[in-house]
Each structure stands twice: as C-alpha cells, then as structure tokens.
Amino acid sequence: MPEMTEHETPMKKQHRKKNRETHNAVERHRKKKINAGINRIGELIPCSPALKQSKNMILDQAFKYITELKRQNDELLLNGGNSEQGGAAELCWLLSVLPG
Numbered sequence: 174m175p176e177m178t179e180h181e182t183p184m185k186k187q188h189r190k191k192n193r194e195t196h197n198a199v200e201r202h203r204k205k206k207i208n209a210g211i212n213r214i215g216e217l218i219p220c221s222p223a224l225k226q227s228k229n230m231i232l233d234q235a236f237k238y239i240t241e242l243k244r245q246n247d248e249l250l251l252n253g254g255n256s257e258q259g260g261a262a263e264l265c266w267l268l269s270v271l272p273g
Contacts (some may be wrong), residue, residue: 211228211232214235215231218231218235218238
C-alpha cells in the first residue's frame, strides 16, 4: 500500500469537497423539480384557494380526485355514455396533462 504524503491529503479533501458540492447541487435541482411537479398537480385539483396545502395533502387529494374521475369514467363506459359526460372528458384531459 503506498504511503500517504502530506501533499496528497489536501488534494483528496478538496476532491471530496467538490464531489459533495456537486451532489448537493444535483439533489437541490431534483427536489426543485419534484416540488414544481407537486405544485402543478395542486393547481389541477379542486380545493379551497384559501387552504394552504402541504405536499402530502396535494398528493392525497390528487389520488382521491383521479380515483373519483376514474370511477365516473368507468360508470359512463358501463352505461354506454347515457349519463353526464363531463367527468369522462375531465379525466381524459387530466390523464393527457399528467406525465408518464
């Protein structure tokens, strides 16, 4: 095993610091993108504008909203489109704007 000189130690520390800074910047960017996506979803779901929503609340409400729209769409499909069709159109639109 090669001996560690005093000159190598600061270089390794500097390299580790640069790696850590790069990782932190990537992680900040990732979190920013996730938060922006959650906020966009929050704008799509019906709720009281006065209500300050947490990320958890937005995701929970989005799940409930999409589940209800899917139920309405399935019901419309079973009834041959004879009842109100607003839910199906809303679901199709919502599914078209969600990533994936």
